[in-house]
Amino acid sequence: MYQIKTFNAIADKGLNTFTPEYTINQPDNPDAYLIRSVNLLKAQFPATLKVIARAGAGVNNIPIKDATNHGIAVFNTPGSNANAVKELVISMMIATARKVFAAYDYSHQNINADISKQVEYDKAKFNGTELFGKNLLVVGLGNVGSLVANEAVNLGMNVSGYDPYLSADSAWKINNRVHRLTDLKQALKNADYVTIHVPKNKETMGLISNAEIKAMKDQVVLFNYARGGIVDNKAVVDNLGIKIQFYCTDFGDDIIADNPRVITTPHIGGSTLEAEDNGAIKAANTIMNFLENGDTVNSINLPGMKLPFNAPYRFTVMHQNVPNMVGQITTHLAQAHVNINNMANAAKAETAYTVIDVDNLNYKNQLLKQIQEIPEVRRVRLIAHR
Structure with a gap:
């Protein structure tokens, strides 16, 4: 159990x-x-x-x-x-293009008035634009970004993507009409809309800041539905109404609060x-x-590993990524006269993972103790085939 x-x-x-x-x-x-x-x-x-x-x-x-x-x-x-985030991003693109939020505020403020005539006079204030034919840059073409890019193609947008770390699996998912670019600042130059979909790490913190915003065309609409901190909010505020027409984000911050050109949702991207x-x-x-x-x-x-489990027993060893670890582990198995059926080893940064399938098992408790006592071993497990 x-x-x-x-x-x-x-x-x-x-x-x-x-x-x-x-x-x-x-x-x-x-x-x-x-x-x-x-x-x-x-x-x-x-x-x-x-x-x-x-x-x-x-x-x-x-x-x-x-x-x-x-x-x-x-x-x-x-x-x-991913699909939930994609739908929210697309809906926010449409809402900003058609000035839905401003139109709602107008109607809400005039809810008790006979506004039929006033609307005819004022509705020109809410003339929006269509997404069809506009230029979209998707920064990050992983699970979410690839879906956004493909949906935008279906809406008739001219879609470009920037992702220097694009995996082969993700690449297969992307419509061949998405034009891939290799220089971020160059990619930003012609975009009417920019949406960010990269993981948050040391390399992506502040990915969109003053230099990147300076490279954008005027009146771009910027979206951050990835993680807070990837977009430099101070740089955004300094450029609102000039370079940036609207900034839509799922991550609140005091510096962007109460700004009519900032539309903040309360971290609901994946909340369906x-x-x-x-x-x-x-x-x-x-x-x-x-x-x-x-x-x-x-x-x-840990490195991503998935091996067929056809032997009676499997050892899994999580250990430091240093030389001679596999040799030390297999030496203990050999001394216990355990026959190895299959074996694999892979590493991720400073951590390695070794999987060893065996046909027989002698001195189980002693073996586990010996392997666990190797100084670089973090955990050893023995799994019986079901």
């Missing part, structure tokens, strides 16, 4: 994904955390905890380094809310019932695949 501890409200469809071998929120010895936005940065992890799965994309609420040092695998669920279901289901399956098979696809702190 495996024990799962949840934080936040996890969609029932996700919890119902677990098989009868799993118990939910038993207080004893959790094997896994299933979370959304709970802040774990100062959490004390129990020794039994093997995996944390975030039902969503962002993991800035998880202490990745600390989890890694404790031998805990960390996962997210990329793409589970469907996205919550998708994230919870994906996170539940991720936990089960890791605990039962050692799979690490979509891991944040």
Whole structure:
């Protein structure tokens, strides 16, 4: 039996994904955390905890380094809310183009008046533009950005994309009418609309700042539905009404508050019932695949590995990425007269992951103790084939 501890409200469809071998929120010895936005940065992890799965994309609420040092695998669920974010971005593009928010405010302020004649006089104030034929730049062509780009093509926009780290999997998803550019400042020059869809890390913090805004054409509409901090809000405010016509973001900040050219939504990009279901289901399956098979696809702190499990037993070893680790591990197996059926090893930054399938098992407890006592090993697990 495996024990799962949840934080936040996890969609029932996700919890119902677990098989009868799993118990939910038993207080004893959790094997896994299933979370959304709970802040774990100062959490004390129990020794039994093997995996944390975030039902969503962002993991800035998880202490990745600390989890890694404790031998805990960390996962997210990329793409589970991508369609929800795409729909919100497209709707905000249409709303700003057609001045929907200003029109709503006008009608709301005149709700008790006979405005039929006044509307005919005033409606020219709300003349908008169409998206058809306009130039859109999508910065980041991953799960969300590729969907936004493809939808914008369907709307008749001229779409360009900038992503120096575009993966082969993501590239297959992108409409061939999306023109890929390799220089950000060059890409910004002709865009009427710019939307940001990159992960938040050291390289992307302040990605759009004064120099990038200076490269834009006048009266661009800018969208940030990725993460706060990727767009320099002070630089935006300094250029509102000049370079930037409107700034739409999902991340509030005092510096952009109460500005008529800033439209802030309360971090609702992925907040749909469907996205919550998708994230919870994906996170539940991720936990089960890791605990039962050692799979690490979509891991944040381990290399993505998925091996057929055809042998009776599987060792998984999370360890530092240093020389001779595989040799030390297999030496202990050889000394116990254990035959290796299959083996794989991969690394991600300073952490490596070794999977060894074996045909027989001698001195199980002694073997686990010997491998765990290798100084560079963070956690060793033995999984029996079901």
